[in-house]
Amino acid sequence: MSSGKILVAQGGGPTAVINQSLVGVVLEARRFRHVTRVYGALHGVRGIINEDFVDLTQETSHNLELVASTPSSALGSTRDKPDLAYCHKIFEVLRAHEIEHFFYIGGNDSSDTVRIVSEEARKAGYPLRCIHIPKTIDNDLVGNDHTPGFPSAARFVAQAFAGANLDNAALPGVYVGVVMGRHAGFLTAASALGKKFPDDGPHLIYIPERTFDIERFLADVKRTYEKFGRCVIAVSEGIHDASGEAIVSLLAKEIERDDHGNVQLSGTGALADLLCEEIKTKLGIKRVRGDTFGYLQRSFIGCVSDVDQREAREVGEKAVQFAMWGDSDGSVAIKRTGYYSVDYELMPLEDVAGKTRVMEDEFITADGTDVTDAFRLYLRPLLGSKMPDAYRLRPAPVEKILNK
Amino acid sequence: MSSGKILVAQGGGPTAVINQSLVGVVLEARRFRHVTRVYGALHGVRGIINEDFVDLTQETSHNLELVASTPSSALGSTRDKPDLAYCHKIFEVLRAHEIEHFFYIGGNDSSDTVRIVSEEARKAGYPLRCIHIPKTIDNDLVGNDHTPGFPSAARFVAQAFAGANLDNAALPGVYVGVVMGRHAGFLTAASALGKKFPDDGPHLIYIPERTFDIERFLADVKRTYEKFGRCVIAVSEGIHDASGEAIVSLLAKEIERDDHGNVQLSGTGALADLLCEEIKTKLGIKRVRGDTFGYLQRSFIGCVSDVDQREAREVGEKAVQFAMWGDSDGSVAIKRTGYYSVDYELMPLEDVAGKTRVMEDEFITADGTDVTDAFRLYLRPLLGSKMPDAYRLRPAPVEKILNK
Numbered sequence: 001m002s003s004g005k006i007l008v009a010q011g012g013g014p015t016a017v018i019n020q021s022l023v024g025v026v027l028e029a030r031r032f033r034h035v036t037r038v039y040g041a042l043h044g045v046r047g048i049i050n051e052d053f054v055d056l057t058q059e060t061s062h063n064l065e066l067v068a069s070t071p072s073s074a075l076g077s078t079r080d081k082p083d084l085a086y087c088h089k090i091f092e093v094l095r096a097h098e099i100e101h102f103f104y105i106g107g108n109d110s111s112d113t114v115r116i117v118s119e120e121a122r123k124a125g126y127p128l129r130c131i132h133i134p135k136t137i138d139n140d141l142v143g144n145d146h147t148p149g150f151p152s153a154a155r156f157v158a159q160a161f162a163g164a165n166l167d168n169a170a171l172p173g174v175y176v177g178v179v180m181g182r183h184a185g186f187l188t189a190a191s192a193l194g195k196k197f198p199d200d201g202p203h204l205i206y207i208p209e210r211t212f213d214i215e216r217f218l219a220d221v222k223r224t225y226e227k228f229g230r231c232v233i234a235v236s237e238g239i240h241d242a243s244g245e246a247i248v249s250l251l252a253k254e255i256e257r258d259d260h261g262n263v264q265l266s267g268t269g270a271l272a273d274l275l276c277e278e279i280k281t282k283l284g285i286k287r288v289r290g291d292t293f294g295y296l297q298r299s300f301i302g303c304v305s306d307v308d309q310r311e312a313r314e315v316g317e318k319a320v321q322f323a324m325w326g327d328s329d330g331s332v333a334i335k336r337t338g339y340y341s342v343d344y345e346l347m348p349l350e351d352v353a354g355k356t357r358v359m360e361d362e363f364i365t366a367d368g369t370d371v372t373d374a375f376r377l378y379l380r381p382l383l384g385s386k387m388p389d390a391y392r393l394r395p396a397p398v399e400k401i402l403n404k
Numbered sequence: 405m406s407s408g409k410i411l412v413a414q415g416g417g418p419t420a421v422i423n424q425s426l427v428g429v430v431l432e433a434r435r436f437r438h439v440t441r442v443y444g445a446l447h448g449v450r451g452i453i454n455e456d457f458v459d460l461t462q463e464t465s466h467n468l469e470l471v472a473s474t475p476s477s478a479l480g481s482t483r484d485k486p487d488l489a490y491c492h493k494i495f496e497v498l499r500a501h502e503i504e505h506f507f508y509i510g511g512n513d514s515s516d517t518v519r520i521v522s523e524e525a526r527k528a529g530y531p532l533r534c535i536h537i538p539k540t541i542d543n544d545l546v547g548n549d550h551t552p553g554f555p556s557a558a559r560f561v562a563q564a565f566a567g568a569n570l571d572n573a574a575l576p577g578v579y580v581g582v583v584m585g586r587h588a589g590f591l592t593a594a595s596a597l598g599k600k601f602p603d604d605g606p607h608l609i610y611i612p613e614r615t616f617d618i619e620r621f622l623a624d625v626k627r628t629y630e631k632f633g634r635c636v637i638a639v640s641e642g643i644h645d646a647s648g649e650a651i652v653s654l655l656a657k658e659i660e661r662d663d664h665g666n667v668q669l670s671g672t673g674a675l676a677d678l679l680c681e682e683i684k685t686k687l688g689i690k691r692v693r694g695d696t697f698g699y700l701q702r703s704f705i706g707c708v709s710d711v712d713q714r715e716a717r718e719v720g721e722k723a724v725q726f727a728m729w730g731d732s733d734g735s736v737a738i739k740r741t742g743y744y745s746v747d748y749e750l751m752p753l754e755d756v757a758g759k760t761r762v763m764e765d766e767f768i769t770a771d772g773t774d775v776t777d778a779f780r781l782y783l784r785p786l787l788g789s790k791m792p793d794a795y796r797l798r799p800a801p802v803e804k805i806l807n808k
Contacts, residue, residue, distance in 0.1 A: 164703060292695065
């Protein structure tokens with residue numbers, strides 16, 4: 001069993017439950033008598049190389065519990081993607097502070113950082129235990145049934161589409177909601193869990209796992225609009241054409257070509273606006289509205305899955321247990337063991353690092369614009385308890401008098 | 405006391421609690437023995453002239469209760485703004501169906517419709533009781549302390565900014581959140597209720613009640629960014645220059661002029677994107693992100709104020725009571741009687757119809773970019789119970805070793 005100082009940090013995009021993992025590490029580590037200090041690094045790996053450490057050893061457990069249920073990274077985060085030299089610096093700082101346990105909460109980039117730091121320590125013969133703790137709303141870590149952060153973001157997306165569908169039913173038209181996810185469509189697909197009645201939206205779902213064709217898209221929208229008198233669409237920000245080029249750039253370029261100008265159309269609302277414009281002009285539909293869910297979907301306070309909270313806490317707690325009682329570095333992974341139950345394993349870092357999981361084929365319908373029941377079964381338990389539900393009037397029509 | 409058939413309809417933009425008012429009308433009306441039928445018109449006034457009526461007399465009260473807690477207009481809505489001829493048609497349909505009580509749930513346009521229909525009935529000597537029931541997330545009805553729908557939308561905006569602020573603190577930069585409200589800034593100002601710690605955002609709030617000057621805006625952002633290393637901004641979609649021209653059109657035109665093209669920049673994400681572009685290019689700040697809250701803020705399922713739910717129910721219930729026990733047409737208004745308690749009055753329709761309330765001066769700070777404590781006191785009780793709260797670590801810094 002190792003001893004000494006431990007360090008925990010948070011990297012990449014925040015989630016609604018990432019502080020559960022942080023607090024899981026801190027509280028569990030403080031239970032071990034030989035742990036002398038629990039340090040946090042501010043703003044991820046950048047805080048390590050700058051030695052921006054804070055001492056969490058004497059933070060009250062009461063305040064830690066309150067921080068745990070607060071969204072976004074309490075220690076701050078970073079978008080730095082360390083290369084070998086950067087990782088070597090990280091290692092040098094850890095050695096200087098005599099840190100013997102390093103816990104990094106992050107996505108697949110972060111797991112790669114942990115892998116390299118682990119190797120640097122081994123090469124130098126320094127006893128450093130390195131554990132990667134998973135988090136990402138994209139759900140794109142391999143080897144995990146799902147990743148902490150995803151269920152809460154999925155719940156937000158499902159609730160948002162349930163509401164947008166009701167709004168669209170009251171004032172019919174076309175609604176486009178753009179959801180985060182550059183390579184994996186899980187979060188966009190979660191919109192399907194907002195559906196209840198057979199004619200509810202989202203009627204069409206577009207994800208990066210399938211090639212996006214603008215002509216087919218317009219035909220899909222036209223057909224749906226003719227059938228229901230309205231159309232609700234969920235779109236991943238990462239949709240691309242057959243060559244892999246992002247649709248947002250393609251549409252923006254088309255507009256540039258039309259005008260022989262150099263308009264910059266980068267910005268978060270661009271894809272929704274461009275798709276809406278296509279629908280308006282090509283299909284002649286008047287009421288077309290687009291929303292980009294943006295940062296709300298990952299940081300909204302007060303929309304969280306209780307299952308996600310528990311699991312995010314447990315991956316942090318398990319990380320410390322694996323470090324203290326085990327004998328190898330690794331990445332904590334969530335494995336599903338029942339409907340619904342999970343257990344945690346320590347995976348080799350090289351099995352996770354830098355790899356990207358995308359949606360399995362069995363989760364996507366043949367036409368590529370909807371999810372299967374397998375996906376619904378997969379996702380539903382993750383969303384947690386007390387999901388709000390939508391109800392309808394079941395009214396009897398009244399006979400007309402003047403317009404008979 | 406009148407008798408016979410009653411008709412209820414919903415107009416304008418949906419809210420999270422508009423069905424509370426609908427159900428308040430239906431359940432209260434069914435308690436009166438002489439009420440023979442409770443009709444609903446589908447899609448507001450348009451459903452009346454098309455005679456698209458449904459009979460709610462035999463809908464179960466259990467299902468009505470479930471519909472009451474479902475956001476958006478269960479009967480459907482419309483954007484039609486009836487003129488005199490349209491109102492005359494409405495009246496003719498009501499007379500043909502022998503409807504003696506007309507309840508219309510909507511904003512100030514809807515109250516004007518009720519006013520004209522009421523006059524048409526009086527002119528024709530037809531005994532029709534007309535009651536307008538308030539709703540609007542914009543909170544812009546005169547004579548009301550606040551309007552049903554606003555508190556729930558305000559709660560969404562406050563929670564969204566509380567989360568966005570935490571996200572922005574973790575990954576510092578500039579964040580612009582665009583909120584609904586063309587003339588009244590109440591909903592944008594609600595973002596201030598997401599603040600807890602002195603350095604929390606939103607640091608700057610821009611509302612239509614004050615003239616927007618792009619140069620002053622950039623200076624505000626620069627000063628805030630230099631002070632906090634980050635900046636969270638809440639912006640009303642309706643911000644305009646001194647001449648009243650919308651900022652979104654001004655900025656879009658500027659880009660058009662730059663490129664000598666005819667780029668269409670209409671679309672819901674445009675204002676956020678254009679403001680972000682200004683900040684990036686003029687201030688040279690790299691990480692600038694914009695979100696447009698769009699339809700989420702008025703229809704999100706699962707984010708509602710319990711105070712709003714209760715009051716929306718009561719204005720529907722009171723509308724029926726005013727109609728059955730009173731002797732005049734009017735608009736139900738919410739009056740504040742304590743901190744916090746309300747009562748309901750019936751206002752003359754002409755006192756509400758077509759008028760727009762904007763934020764009172766006492767709610768806006770002298771510099772025009774923040775709200776006063778008077779506004780916080782005004783809004784806080786409306787947001788209801790169980791508001792999620794944000795907590796921080798209170799960590800002690802660790803002495804540096806390598807970077808001393």
